[in-house]
Amino acid sequence: MHSLALPLVQVAAGLALLILSAEWLTDACVKLAKALGVSPLVIGLTIVAFGTSAPELFVSIMAVIQGQPDIAVGNVVGSNIANIGLVLGLGAFACPFPVPGRIARIELPFLAVSVAGLAAAAYAGMIDRLSALLFLLFFIGYLYFLWHCRAGMMVSGSRGDRSGQEESPRFLFRGIIIAASMAGLVIGSRLLVSGSVDIARYFHCPELIIGLTLTAVGTSLPELASTIAAAKRKQGELIIGNVLGSNFANTCGVLGTAGLINPIPINHQVLMRDMPVMAVLSLALFPIMRRKQIKRSEGLCLLVAYFTYIAVLYLKK
Numbered sequence: 001m002h003s004l005a006l007p008l009v010q011v012a013a014g015l016a017l018l019i020l021s022a023e024w025l026t027d028a029c030v031k032l033a034k035a036l037g038v039s040p041l042v043i044g045l046t047i048v049a050f051g052t053s054a055p056e057l058f059v060s061i062m063a064v065i066q067g068q069p070d071i072a073v074g075n076v077v078g079s080n081i082a083n084i085g086l087v088l089g090l091g092a093f094a095c096p097f098p099v100p101g102r103i104a105r106i107e108l109p110f111l112a113v114s115v116a117g118l119a120a121a122a123y124a125g126m127i128d129r130l131s132a133l134l135f136l137l138f139f140i141g142y143l144y145f146l147w148h149c150r151a152g153m154m155v156s157g158s159r160g161d162r163s164g165q166e167e168s169p170r171f172l173f174r175g176i177i178i179a180a181s182m183a184g185l186v187i188g189s190r191l192l193v194s195g196s197v198d199i200a201r202y203f204h205c206p207e208l209i210i211g212l213t214l215t216a217v218g219t220s221l222p223e224l225a226s227t228i229a230a231a232k233r234k235q236g237e238l239i240i241g242n243v244l245g246s247n248f249a250n251t252c253g254v255l256g257t258a259g260l261i262n263p264i265p266i267n268h269q270v271l272m273r274d275m276p277v278m279a280v281l282s283l284a285l286f287p288i289m290r291r292k293q294i295k296r297s298e299g300l301c302l303l304v305a306y307f308t309y310i311a312v313l314y315l316k317k
Contacts, residue, residue: 007196010194010195014194014218014221017185017188017191018185018192019228021181023229024177025177025229027177028181029238031174041102041238041241042241043238044241045107045146045241045244046147048238048242049242049245050249051182051185051222055186055190055222056075056246057253057254057258059071060072060075061257063211064259064262065262070206071210071215073255073267074211074212074215074216076250076254077270077275078215078217080247081216081274081281083223083250084247084282084285085281085303085309086224086302086306087242088243089305089306090303091227092294092298094228096294096296097236097237097240098292099288099294103240103289107244107248111282111285112282114247117134118275122266122271123271125268127266129259132257133256135251142248185222188221188222196214208267209313213314223242226242227242227243
């Protein structure tokens, strides 16, 4: 590479598209949740989480097809670390918000099992097709459980009453906005990741470090942008649903899909250095989420933990 001009333009364009798309996605999802009588938490755990996880899916699939397993695994592990440390930490620091009681009882145990499964695969040194299939089946089972139980997670007012007041064209319009926003997130993330990787390679960074940092943060920017947009609207349930749903989708959905396409060898450094960080941050959510509100001080602690991890990565690369 002879110039950094094009990568810098890609990074700038990707950031702009991510921020705009996240604003549209958050606004449309909040309105859709209210119209359907569905809790914003459910919307955050599903529609917003899966939409913001689309970049991880795209990048990981392309990485395994192109024979770059370190990018695929580093992308997911690094994104999960960034989602908790950077995204949730920044959201809580900017706007402390209440925590729904069901998070510690339901969502966190599902997340802990997925982390344990990934740790077992890392210890074995490979996500083979059987492991990938188990990840996907667990992911599908969670989705069934979530939507099967959604009747108990309605916002005030019956779904029928609210949906009856909404005209079909409005639902269609919001659906188009959500789809267009998700497409913008994917395109923006792709521009950002491509530019970031080119910049990193210009400075001769290893692929695993690229995956754990630049690619991971790049594909986590939709979550970050959605979190900022949700914080401005004081939608704490969307923030926490987005983070937990994205991490679960990354571990089980993204790696499960990528592993079915092509078995993924896992670098030993991931097992010894990065998996423990992801596990500790995930487990730290249990005492945090058992309280009625995530505090600004806890958000600051998550941010400090994340940036300490990043500093260690680059100091020891």
